[in-house]
Amino acid sequence: MSRESQAEQPAPSLAAYLGTLAVLLVLALAMTPVLWAVLSAFKSRADIFAGDVWPRRWSLENFDDLLAKTLYLRWMANSLVVALASTALGLLFCSLGGYAFAKFDFPGKTVMFWVVIASVSIPAFTTVIPLFGWLARLGLLDTYIVLILPFAANAFGIFLMRQYAVAIPNELLDAGRIDGAGEFRLYWSVVLPLLRPALGTVGVLIFIASWNSYIWPLVMMRTDEMFTLPVGVATLKSDQLPEYGMLMAASVLSSVPIIGAFLIMQRQFIAGLTQGAVK
Secondary structure (H helix, E strand, O other): OOOOHHOOOOOOOOHHHHHHHHHHHHHHHHHHHHHHHHHHHHOOHHHHHOOOOOOOOOOOOOHHHHHOOOHHHHHHHHHHHHHHHHHHHHHHHHHHHHHHHHHHHOOOOOHHHHHHHHHHOOOOOOOOHHHHHHHHHOOOOOOHHHHHHHHHHOOHHHHHHHHHHHHHOHHHHHHHHHHOHHHHHHHHHHHHHHHHHHHHHHHHHHHHHOOOOOOHHHOOOOHHHHOHHHHHHHHHOOOOOHHHHHHHHHHHHHHHHHHHHHHEEEEEHHHHHHHHHOO
């Protein structure tokens, strides 16, 4: 950039500085509990109750107790299996549903699509009791299947995939059909690559929703070995002797997969949100 163009740029106004300051203050307020949890994970019980911000003595005792005295590793494995399987199935069914609603004509298509959209307004808690009775009769309680099924199809995911699939040129699909490609080959080789931003967005949302799910696994799981992380960590609370150190250590470790998933998919996630807004 030349000196002339730099000189032509107006200086930031007072409103810009105040806006930046406000954003920094909000960020500081939002990060304060996170910082406190991270620091408390490395404190002893005495340091936590003393109210000091920084640990007097940095220690990994809380992490050692968490891994040695609880089933945390099993809960972590359960959550990973459920979240990854839910994400994979959710992406498959949402992309298939969105592609079908966008590019195929069949009886009742419009009505079915609006039923899918309307299902978003149904509170999830209202369906827990009837689904519990139905799944209990099928013998699916206390299994991975019962935790994966609710995330295998997502109304918002189908809607977002459909909005992206509508923009795919019909001529591109017709060219594939002329070359002899079947419908599934078109879906796999042509449609999915073009849906990559939407896949990234929906994948992150499904993974986070499955990872943080609490009420559903609490109701459906019967044994400690089948608990997911939110339910397992909740069992660490005690009215008589609260283990705040272990709770903070568990919270810190539990956030690592979420942060990792977002960092891996952040480009597709941001592209999916911004392009979806333009559409």
